[in-house]
Amino acid sequence: DQQVKQNSPSLSVQEGRISILNCDYTNSMFDYFLWYKKYPAEGPTFLISISSIKDKNEDGRFTVFLNKSAKHLSLHIVPSQPGDSAVYFCAALKSSGDKLTFGTGTRLAVRP
């Protein structure tokens, strides 16, 4: 049972445009969400996070939006750069003491 889902396995975007990566979750007990970025032959690295008490968190070109009623979060990258080409995983957990549950990942390709 996949509690965190990324329904788009891949996304291709032109350099300079916006990239939007989506993530849905089913467990209403999740209250903290993270995005990780993974390059080939490397481990995932933390990108940005958001608590369920917020609906938006911004860090430079990266913004995460959370819609709790829809159990949906999205990562916006503006403007997209070729170096952003990677696999992006969303992850969720219950802050009461839990392990991260990851989505299936979305491969982003930013075309020059």
Added chain:
Amino acid sequence: DAGITQSPRHKVTETGTPVTLRCHQTENHRYMYWYRQDPGHGLRLIHYSYGVKDTDKGEVSDGYSVSRSKTEDFLLTLESATSSQTSVYFCAITTGFYGYTFGSGTRLTVV
């Protein structure tokens, strides 16, 4: 870099043989995790540890065992490797506010 290393980086082994992967951390973190990454499945938790000799199962623990005799080392053993265990394995430690830091991974091929 949180000082987490995995070894080996690559391994090819035959079906039915035991295999041990090692995760080593240098910063005395209490929690350590083993994940596997497979296309279409993302990252799935195999086992985790919350201290020396304290371990527990994740969602895909069948066919795997772990040991943690020292804070710095977390070992993952495939007791009798099968082709379905061909995967990329990542070790992680808890760092920061709910975040994990991952190692660089071990690519395991079972032939």
